Amino acid sequence: MNMSDARSRNPDRSIVATPGMVKKILFFHHATALGGAPKSLALLIKSLDRKEFSPIVAMPLRPGNSGVRQLFEDAGAEVIEERDIRPFHGSTVAPCKDVKSRIHAILSFPLLVRCARKLVRAIRPDIVHLNSTCMVAAAKGAHDADPSIPVIAHVREPILHNWWGNILRNLNKKHVDYFVSIDKAGLDSIGGSATTGSVVYNSVDSSLFRTPDEGVTELRRKFGWGDGDVIFLSLSRIAESNGILPFVQAVNSLEANLPECARFVFAGFGKNEEGYGKAALEAINASRRCSAMPFIDDIAPVLTASDVVIAPFLTSHSARCIFEGASAGRPGLVTRLPNLLELIEEGRTGLSFEISSSAGLLEAIEKLCRRDTRLDMGRSARQFAMARFHIDQNVAAIQKLYRDLSESGR
Numbered sequence: 043m044n045m046s047d048a049r050s051r052n053p054d055r056s057i058v059a060t061p062g063m064v065k066k067i068l069f070f071h072h073a074t075a076l077g078g079a080p081k082s083l084a085l086l087i088k089s090l091d092r093k094e095f096s097p098i099v100a101m102p103l104r105p106g107n108s109g110v111r112q113l114f115e116d117a118g119a120e121v122i123e124e125r126d127i128r129p130f131h132g133s134t135v136a137p138c139k140d141v142k143s144r145i146h147a148i149l150s151f152p153l154l155v156r157c158a159r160k161l162v163r164a165i166r167p168d169i170v171h172l173n174s175t176c177m178v179a180a181a182k183g184a185h186d187a188d189p190s191i192p193v194i195a196h197v198r199e200p201i202l203h204n205w206w207g208n209i210l211r212n213l214n215k216k217h218v219d220y221f222v223s224i225d226k227a228g229l230d231s232i233g234g235s236a237t238t239g240s241v242v243y244n245s246v247d248s249s250l251f252r253t254p255d256e257g258v259t260e261l262r263r264k265f266g267w268g269d270g271d272v273i274f275l276s277l278s279r280i281a282e283s284n285g286i287l288p289f290v291q292a293v294n295s296l297e298a299n300l301p302e303c304a305r306f307v308f309a310g311f312g313k314n315e316e317g318y319g320k321a322a323l324e325a326i327n328a329s330r331r332c333s334a335m336p337f338i339d340d341i342a343p344v345l346t347a348s349d350v351v352i353a354p355f356l357t358s359h360s361a362r363c364i365f366e367g368a369s370a371g372r373p374g375l376v377t378r379l380p381n382l383l384e385l386i387e388e389g390r391t392g393l394s395f396e397i398s399s400s401a402g403l404l405e406a407i408e409k410l411c412r413r414d415t416r417l418d419m420g421r422s423a424r425q426f427a428m429a430r431f432h433i434d435q436n437v438a439a440i441q442k443l444y445r446d447l448s449e450s451g452r
Contacts, residue, residue, distance in 0.1 A: 064092075065448055068167035069099045069119070070158065070180040072129040074107035076339075077279060078362045079198055081113070082224075082244050083173050088117040089245075089437040095444060096120075100161055100180075102127040122161065126153040129176035132210035134357045135199040135283060136176065144206065151179045158183025167191065168448045172218070174198050175210060175232075181217035192447035197223035197239070199359035200231035200381070220447060222440070224360050227380035242440060243384075244362060245433040246369040249342070261347035265335075267305065272411045274375065275348035276308045277341060277363035280319045282356070285377065287322040288397055289354035294329050296404050301411040306352075309335035309344065345370045350410050353382055354397060361385060364392070368427035373419035375406055391423035 067090075073079055087097045099114045101107065103123035114121050128150035131138040138144055158180035162170065170184040172195040181193040195218040201207045211232060214221070221239030223229035229239055259269070267273055278284040286308055293306055308326055311334050315323050326332040338344055341363075345351070351367030351374050358379040365385050367374060374392030376382035386392035393406040410416050 064096050065168035066096045067169045067171055068165055069171045069173055070177040071099055071101040071173045072176050074102050074104045074110055076109050079173055080110045084113045084117040085245055085247055087119045089433055100124055124157050126157040128154055130178055131176050132202050132207045133199045135359050137202055154179035155183040159187045162187035169444050175214050178213045178217055192219045194220050194222055197221050197228040200228050225381050225384045242436050243430050245436040246366055246431045248433055261343050265347055270303055271305045272303045273348045274306045274350045274352050276352050278353055280310045282318050285354040285356040287325055290325045290332050292403055293331050299404055304407055304411055306332045309338050311336055350375055355379055365427055365431040368423035371420040371424040373423050391419055391426045
């Protein structure tokens with residue numbers, strides 16, 4: 043039996059204190075599916091200075107959570123699983139629309155409060171870091187256990203501007219000491235200039251910063267892409283908010299006017315798609331220009347083989363694929379939404395369009411199909427990614443925040 047298994051069944055057992063001046067960071071993570079949030083947290087954990095910080099992750103105990111748990115353990119974190127770690131959603135990505143979901147969120151809130159209180163008393167962390175604002179109940183539980191412990195919440199997508207979003211926003215303002223947002227649009231959704239927080243953009247693993255033409259020919263052959271094709275690649279989750287279906291429909295409507303070289307590839311499909319995923323897949327399969335790929339764990343090869351990375355989102359939130367693509371020297375094509383516009387420099391590292399404007403989309407595709415324009419944008423995108431999204435400076439900013447908060451207290 044490993045220590046994580048023992049703690050899952052007996053969380054009141056205290057974790058042995060780390061020697062010296064190492065600070066224990068207790069993270070509360072909300073999701074059991076692989077995606078941007080666990081990937082971002084794992085990258086942060088992997089990059090922390092172990093001489094100064096010791097990461098512990100509390101995550102939901104659910105069937106099918108082994109991939110996320112393994113991700114955190116491989117990054118070097120001690121992982122605790124708890125049944126009562128449950129989210130209180132209310133963001134643009136997880137709006138918690140129906141009555142059943144809202145009742146579940148309300149009933150789950152005190153369970154996570156109790157769970158966090160128990161874990162904080164057992165672990166005695168120096169910092170509590172919520173991997174999303176939906177973990178706000180853990181902030182209350184942490185302060186119930188020890189009011190002096192600073193609590194940070196990561197803002198990974200904007201909180202809704204409706205009555206339900208206001209509940210989540212006010213809970214966070216009441217119980218969280220400091221907000222770290224992956225973009226300005228997210229931080230503004232908490233409360234603008236009056237919010238105690240800062241922007242630390244999501245990070246790209248340094249291994250993704252590579253020469254744009256490294257092994258491209260061989261990789262394109264592997265994926266079945268022609269040498270003359272310009273590949274517009276989507277790596278975003280297959281969800282209604284990410285706009286895959288209307289983008290495919292827009293491409294199909296432009297078929298006669300598109301440059302012959304333009305091809306659109308959508309990765310992320312599961313084996314048995316239903317509902318929205320099934321409708322998107324049917325539209326892709328009916329298109330001469332579009333093709334589908336399954337979910338990809340190792341994105342480096344497919345990024346290297348592609349030409350442009352796209353994020354045709356309908357709902358405003360960040361797109362990891364855009365800045366990961368930029369790190370590989372690939373320009374971005376995004377819908378004109380606040381979070382996405384922070385990931386490109388218009389006309390220099392990528393282009394934006396309105397999903398309702400076929401003419402605007404066609405113009406952007408035509409520009410990006412021009413080799414010289416695309417390569418110039420790709421070089422600029424890589425420079426932009428180095429300055430804004432490289433792991434080194436972003437982890438340094440988080441570690442400085444940990445030091446400042448632990449030294450000053452709440």
